[in-house]
Amino acid sequence: xxxxEQFADxxxxxxxxxxxxxxxxxxxxxxxxxxxxxxxxDQLRGDMALLxxxxxxxxxxxxxxxxxxKAMAKEPRAAKLAARRWTxxxxxxxxxAAFALAAVFFFWQSDRxxxxxxxxxxxxxxxxxxxxxxxxxxxxxxxxxxxxxxxVAAQAPAQPQGKAIYVRARSSLVFLASNMxxxxxxxxxxxxxxxxxxxPIPAGVFKPDAHGSATVIQPPLPTGVQAKxxxxxxxxxxGSATPTMPIVMMGAGE
Amino acid sequence: xxxxxSGDESAMAALxxxxxxxxxxxxxRVLADTGAAEDVLQEVFMQLWRNPGVFDAxxxxxxxxxxxxxxxxxxxxxxxxxxxxxxxDVVVSVEPDMAGEAERSxxxxxxxxxxxxxxxxxRSALEMAYFEGLTHTEIAAKTGEPLGTIKTRIRAGxxxxxxxxxx
Numbered sequence: 472x473x474x475x476e477q478f479a480d481x482x483x484x485x486x487x488x489x490x491x492x493x494x495x496x497x498x499x500x501x502x503x504x505x506x507x508x509x510x511x512x513d514q515l516r517g518d519m520a521l522l523x524x525x526x527x528x529x530x531x532x533x534x535x536x537x538x539x540x541k542a543m544a545k546e547p548r549a550a551k552l553a554a555r556r557w558t559x560x561x562x563x564x565x566x567x568a569a570f571a572l573a574a575v576f577f578f579w580q581s582d583r584x585x586x587x588x589x590x591x592x593x594x595x596x597x598x599x600x601x602x603x604x605x606x607x608x609x610x611x612x613x614x615x616x617x618x619x620x621x622x623v624a625a626q627a628p629a630q631p632q633g634k635a636i637y638v639r640a641r642s643s644l645v646f647l648a649s650n651m652x653x654x655x656x657x658x659x660x661x662x663x664x665x666x667x668x669x670x671p672i673p674a675g676v677f678k679p680d681a682h683g684s685a686t687v688i689q690p691p692l693p694t695g696v697q698a699k700x701x702x703x704x705x706x707x708x709x710g711s712a713t714p715t716m717p718i719v720m721m722g723a724g725e
Numbered sequence: 726x727x728x729x730x731s732g733d734e735s736a737m738a739a740l741x742x743x744x745x746x747x748x749x750x751x752x753x754r755v756l757a758d759t760g761a762a763e764d765v766l767q768e769v770f771m772q773l774w775r776n777p778g779v780f781d782a783x784x785x786x787x788x789x790x791x792x793x794x795x796x797x798x799x800x801x802x803x804x805x806x807x808x809x810x811x812x813x814d815v816v817v818s819v820e821p822d823m824a825g826e827a828e829r830s831x832x833x834x835x836x837x838x839x840x841x842x843x844x845x846x847x848r849s850a851l852e853m854a855y856f857e858g859l860t861h862t863e864i865a866a867k868t869g870e871p872l873g874t875i876k877t878r879i880r881a882g883x884x885x886x887x888x889x890x891x892x
Contacts, residue, residue: 480876483883488797489860513818518883520789520817521890522855523751523796524829525836531749535763539741539770543734546775640786695786 474511475501482508486515612647612686631683633720635701637664642694644674646687646701651679654705661706662687663714667697674701676710699723737774744788745770747829748795755799755856765799788829789817800858832890839889843882850875851882 474482481498484490490498502509633648646662654660659678663671675690703720704711748769752762769791773780780790840848846868853859853867861879865872 480873480880483880484861484876486883487854487879488800489854489858491860510818513816514887515883516793516817517789518887519796519855520792521832521836521886522840522851522883523747523792524833525840526750526754526856527746527829527833528750528753530746531763531766532759535749535766536738536741536745538763539767540734540738542767542771543737543774546771547734 474508475505478508479511482512483515486512486519609688612645612688631720633662633701633703633722635662635722637698637701639695639697642692642696644687644690644692646675646677648677648679648685648703649683651683651685653683654678657708658705659708659710660685660703660719661710661714662690663702663704664692664696664698665700665702667699671702671714672696673710673712676706676708678708737770740773740787741770744791747788747792751792751795752799755796755803755858761802762799765795765802768798769795786817793817796855803858835889836886839886843885846870847878847882847885850878854879 478498478501481490481494485495485498502512629650631648631650631652633646633651636645637643644664648660651660659676661676662674664674665671672692673690674692675687677685677687679685700721700723702714702718702722704714704716704718706715745766749762749766752765753759756762756765772794773791780787843851850864850868853864854861859867861872861875864870865875868875
């Protein structure tokens, strides 16, 4: 999917906060139904962030930091959650005034809230549909009923294979393996993310099923790590913090 | 961010130490006034403190997001208008991670290099729109160029920046 050319200039103006009137209304309506243009808008904001970088200069004065910390101390968020005692019986008149104010406030709020509820309901329906699709993908990948077929050159003997799909920006990893040799009891395979700098990072422990297939879906990973390669070692069942040599399988990014 | 959500002031201070120079520099460039830039800095971080839920990782990287929020807020101040953008709606998608000092200085150098190589008219249209908050109509009036040309220059300028980071 590509960006709709007729909106391309206006998308840049919208990202800059400068699109007004009918053009803005038309574009916002289009964005509701067009994921490609929404993505382009997000990217244009990214381009703007790059432009902001060109201004880099002196650090803010020390007093600005102190001012922020002071303001934060005045609004401690944990304290907001603590129950506050209200001495109703001593000052009932104050309570009545508060109720009157609250009534006016809630009346004003209710209209805004009902609009927001309608918006949220729309978003929820969209998100549920996305979630449903995502669930189906994951269910297909992980299903024990799934038929997993690895295609190789005809007449070649079946080789162990692993495919790691990694999105750095999301720290998201999906790994699929096939034809993996069975392991002795108390042993498992461990997947490693080899970063461009630093030690290998554990990226999930797995045992192949009877057909030699296995999956690792979204193991916990530190954020934003650039992967140079992925590797597999054989480890104790509970996994290890550092790989035990030898590396049984390895692959670098394409 | 999780620590900030639970109200941890030292986590917020650490974020401030990492990103305040980006936020401050944008404010200063737009408003050309240290006091006003400090106000923007304060507002942006207090917004995050009051409502850390507005930012999550799906909105892009935090440095880029703060830069965009800071620019928008500074332009609102410059044009003396009420804050227009709802920060909860802003998603920023950008490649370089601005968290690390080294990666950030590399990105700064590259942005400046790209701006330096841009045709002067394109760069000035982009800067007028971005840092002065002029609308394309105002830029067209100021430069005597057709409206369509200005729109195209702004878009082409942003595209050039993006390309410099895709290579």
